[in-house]
Amino acid sequence: xxxxxxxxxxxxxxxxxxxxxxxxxxxxxxxxxxxxxxxxxxxxxxxxxxxxxxxxxxxxxxxxxxxxxxxxxxxxxxxxxxxxxxxxxxxxxxxxxxxxxxxxxxxx
Numbered sequence: 640x641x642x643x644x645x646x647x648x649x650x651x652x653x654x655x656x657x658x659x660x661x662x663x664x665x666x667x668x669x670x671x672x673x674x675x676x677x678x679x680x681x682x683x684x685x686x687x688x689x690x691x692x693x694x695x696x697x698x699x700x701x702x703x704x705x706x707x708x709x710x711x712x713x714x715x716x717x718x719x720x721x722x723x724x725x726x727x728x729x730x731x732x733x734x735x736x737x738x739x740x741x742x743x744x745x746x747x
Contacts, residue, residue, distance in 0.1 A: 640722040642681035648726045649675070652733045653744040667733075674736040675729060681717070687732040688713045696728075 642665075649655045649667050660666040660676060667675040676685040685707050688696070693713050696704040707714040715725060734742055 640717045640720045640725050642677060642717070644722055645675075645677060645684065645717070645725070645729065648729045652730065652737075653741045654737060655733060669733055669737045669741065672736045674732040683714055683716050685712050685714055686728050687711060687735050688728070689731075689735065692728075692731070 646657070646665075649657065652669070654669045655674075656668050658666050658668055662679060664679040665677040666673055667677070674687045678684060688711065690710055693704075693706060693710065696713055697706055703716050703720050705714040705716075706712075713728075715728070717725070730745075734745075
């Protein structure tokens with residue numbers, strides 16, 4: 640997966656906005672709350688996840704997924720990551736952050 644594919648997934652999420660982070664890296668937010676950070680070099684990203692999901696991801700593939708930021712974020716190495724799986728994780732990170740009315744706009 641590459642940064643262009645990440646941005647394409649983000650574009651399909653209601654209310655998702657790309658902003659510049661403190662170090663110049665892209666930060667993705669919904670209603671001014673962050674749910675994803677793309678690294679400045681665009682080789683990895685941090686995604687908000689549920690604790691149970693984090694543990695499963697790290698156990699499943701530690702070469703791609705690493706625990707990050709206090710147990711509710713996962714660091715994803717984009718190069719070896721499966722595009723479909725990361726698309727689903729981005730959508731789930733958005734769902735964890737977005738208000739219910741925006742989630743309803745996306746559907747199930």
